[in-house]
Amino acid sequence: MMLRTVRLIAAVVCFVLITLLFLDFTGTLHPWLGWLAKIQLLPAILAMNVGVVLFLVLLTLLAGRIYCSVICPLGVFQDVVSWIAGKRKKRRFSYSPAMNRLRYGVLILFIVALVAGVGSLVALLDPYSAFGRIASNLLNPVYLWINNLLADAAERMESYAFYHTNIWIRSLSVLITAAVTLVVVSVLAWRNGRTYCNTVCPVGTFLGFLSRYSYLKPIINTDKCNSCGLCSRNCKASCINTKEHSIDYSRCVTCMDCLNSCTKGAITYAHAPKATQPVLAETPATQAESSPNNRRDFLSLTALIATTSFLKAQEKKVDGGLAAIEDKKVPNRLTPIVPPGSRGLHHMAQHCTACQLCVTVCPNEILLPSQKLSNWMQPEMTYERGYCRPECTKCSEVCPTGAIDLISRADKSSTQIGHAVWIKANCVVITDEVKCGNCARHCPAGAILMVPSSKAPDSLEIPVVNAERCIGCGACENLCPARPFSAIYVEGHEMHRVI
Structure with missing residues (x-):
């Protein structure tokens, strides 16, 4: 319970601060909060910041995908959407096998684009950049509108604590891209929690590969487990197979929800000796069982790509x-x-x-x-x-x-x-x-x-x-x-x- 609370507090603080970083049009917050952008994985790789990259790799090898559940703003945003959806229907998740072909296919495409210098494709797939476009193009105009309202109120009181700034669309195509990204990520998170992270996001796939070998991870004690399925129904990564008493650590985002939901104390976050670590095996039966879910996930990812646009306000000059x-x-x-x-x-x-x-x-x-x-x-x-x-x-x-x-x-x-x-x-x-x-x-x-x-x-x-x-x-x-x-x-x- 304590681990989950610490994780939630750290995630909320990081998410709020990095969102403010993208909303701040004055540049005053960047000297204080700019490090939050620099510790994102892809920016650190492109900046050749070896120290940050090594820190994130070692963090993953030590504690699993903490990056995805605390540092990545798009990951935390999905948790927020999933949490709101959970207010209507609790324990709505279920185990589904990993879509490894899609996951690693996107990762390979991402790496090829990165090496070849196809920046537009890299930018489209990177989770930090995707959240940045959502914040800059969709949230920032609302933030500026509120600022202008406060500036009007301050002016009436003969105060200059706020000042007016222009609200305008910088690029219609990027606005549409940000809106489509928001819709796709939000709908997937509303329905299936971390589906986007574990099927599309190349950063999540890369860190997931490392987290297979993490020192600390959630472990199921088969002696205490009564196969009630509470952990699986509360797992937004859909990675806990209660029938096999196994966890797909490549998809586990170390959210600690399973520890909180288990009433028997059968799940602990600790180091598991190699010989006792449960191995996730996919049988033809489980694959057939989950094929409808896979088809639904695929259709959700493709059918929900719709375009939206805003009419530019005409300024009278x-x-x-x-x-x-x-x-x-x-x-x-x-x-x-x-x-x-x-x-x-x-x-x-x-x-x-x-x-x-x-x-x-x-x-x-x-x-x-x-x-x-x-x-x-x-x-x-x-x-x-x-x-x-x-x-x-x-x-x-x-x-x-x-x-x-x-x-x-x-x-x-x-x-x-x-x-x-x-x-x-x-x-x-x-x-x-x-x-x-x-x-x-x-x-x-x-x-x-x-x-x-x-x-x-x-x-x-x-x-x-x-x-x-x-x-x-x-x-x-x-x-x-x-x-x-x-x-x-x-x-x-x-x-x-x-x-």
Whole structure:
């Protein structure tokens, strides 16, 4: 009972804190809670954080899948859904054999995608990233809406404890992906507890393989057991076979529920000598018995993939309260722009899990999930709503995988992530014959110079870009008055340069 209580408290604390990490749009919590993202298994592997990886492996070999029941936010989320479902119907689980072909097939596909650098597939299967997208795309708007309500209330009391922030959809495809993931995981957890963890999740399968050899594990004492089946009916991993008095340790998530449910004290969490460890054997009879369950699980996993979308709220933008300002459109960049510290497109694609942590924390609203298949859901920079300010290094501070290296403000100001390109046909100096110079006036690198457009003494000035000095921050593109396409835009660099 005590072990289960400790596990529950630790799981709730970790889940709440890591959820707040994804909801925090100010970045104030990340210096304190950022370690929770860095101890997730896949981010630690991609960041080559050997210490964390070894700790998680040794933890699993010592105590079983503690990671899945305490540290993994998607795993704890499934427990929350399953617990709510249990309020309506208790003891609703039953033993079912492992779907090993599906489990290890997904794991092999995951490893191949990881080695081959197919980041979009890796991001889709990784449980930490899946929860991050759910929190960032579905929970974060609600959190921001509550924040804005509090800001309205504080303003009436002449307080500035809260401030308004924009609520907007960053990527419809990622929003739909997050919604579908939420529906699939929630329905499976509602019906069958940890089905997702033990059939689809590659991290769960990998740790499950290690947990077969864990030192501590739940052990059934056959002398005390009366085969009442309470442990099996309370096992959300469906891994306890009361007929055989055996436990499939590769699927056991060490939740301790079986210890709490056994009225005879027949299950203990201890070390079992190798000779007395029960071995799970699957006979043709048990396989035939469970085939309807397997078919139901498969149909649940495939038939529940449905799409959902939200209508984007149209914001009325006015100039001085008089004239509507047309929204800027994204230019057709030949090369995407990725944040300073990411080194370039290849490094970003190899290390990013698309968890959306950097997208959430970006105060300038310039990081958006990509909708291209080659780097789907990974962050790209675009300057319709703002530009990359030289003093801001938030994205590099929160990235847990090393996809964006921690970078200083001085290094950021000397890192060239792209260069500006002037489009004569869009410039208001040419189209409207008016003075401008906005791009040169606001360039923090001094890379834009205004020169006469002709030899006439009263000719208007046009911008000339010094590509060697430009760092690609996007201030010129964002502040250009031309609509819908800016007269100057940033073209990305595949490999970042130091100037």
